[in-house]
Amino acid sequence: MIGIIGGTGIYEMAEYGRLERRESLITPYGKTPEISVFKLHGRRVAFIPRHSPGHDKPPHMVNYRANIWALKELGVRQIIATNAVGSLKRSIGPGDFVVPHDFLDFTRSRPSTFYDEKTVHVDMTEPYCRNIRSALSGSSGVVDGGVYVCTEGPRFETPAEIRMFQTLGGTVVGMTGLPEAVLARELEMCYASICLVSNYAASISPSKLTIDEVFEIMDEKKNDLIDIIDAAIRD
Numbered sequence: 001m002i003g004i005i006g007g008t009g010i011y012e013m014a015e016y017g018r019l020e021r022r023e024s025l026i027t028p029y030g031k032t033p034e035i036s037v038f039k040l041h042g043r044r045v046a047f048i049p050r051h052s053p054g055h056d057k058p059p060h061m062v063n064y065r066a067n068i069w070a071l072k073e074l075g076v077r078q079i080i081a082t083n084a085v086g087s088l089k090r091s092i093g094p095g096d097f098v099v100p101h102d103f104l105d106f107t108r109s110r111p112s113t114f115y116d117e118k119t120v121h122v123d124m125t126e127p128y129c130r131n132i133r134s135a136l137s138g139s140s141g142v143v144d145g146g147v148y149v150c151t152e153g154p155r156f157e158t159p160a161e162i163r164m165f166q167t168l169g170g171t172v173v174g175m176t177g178l179p180e181a182v183l184a185r186e187l188e189m190c191y192a193s194i195c196l197v198s199n200y201a202a203s204i205s206p207s208k209l210t211i212d213e214v215f216e217i218m219d220e221k222k223n224d225l226i227d228i229i230d231a232a233i234r235d
């Protein structure tokens with residue numbers, strides 16, 4: 001089974017396949033948003049809206065452990081996540097897609113592991129799944145590779161932070177990619193992300209950032225994003 005974690009602007013996907021069921025799972029970490037299980041291109045897919053329908057949960061309040069635990073429990077082995085991001089590079093602009101190959105984790109107040117009672121250090125030499133990355137990068141207009149910087153949010157960044165992230169080699173900046181990628185690795189699931197650039201990061205962008213422009217681009221590009229995921233699953 002394939003898991004899809006829908007980020008900002010993607011709250012439902014079952015209409016693209018044949019719906020089998022919808023359910024919220026109770027996990028040791030709490031209850032998940034409603035997950036829809038459907039058939040697409042002969043594969044079973046479990047879709048979970050990361051922020052819950054209606055974008056109820058801001059990035060720092062998402063129950064990442066419950067979401068990942070539930071997908072594992074449903075039998076998911078491979079996860080495609082979508083993330084809205086700001087671009088740290090002038091050459092990558094709003095509307096572009098990026099499939100990151102590495103990350104920098106600047107989150108600070110989120111439960112970030114399943115292993116609080118046991119000493120486990122997962123390997124992160126290759127943080128994102130090569131197979132899913134290559135399936136996602138097959139569509140035209142997708143930038144293959146980049147460094148995803150995850151901030152705690154929910155505020156946007158300062159100009160000095162953006163300069164720091166650029167100096168450190170960041171490509172895009174978002175608030176939801178971590179600890180999700182790490183939790184998936186801890187439960188031995190293959191995980192990759194397709195990022196949609198909604199804006200130039202603060203201070204690169206000439207105007208003040210608003211969440212409205214993020215939603216606007218997500219809306220505009222939603223169908224392209226779904227097509228990329230659809231092609232990756234068909235692969």
Ligand code: HPA
Nearest residue numbers: 084085086173174175201
């Ligand atoms: N910064 C952080 N997260 C984001 C951004 C941004 O500029 N755009 C969309 N998510």
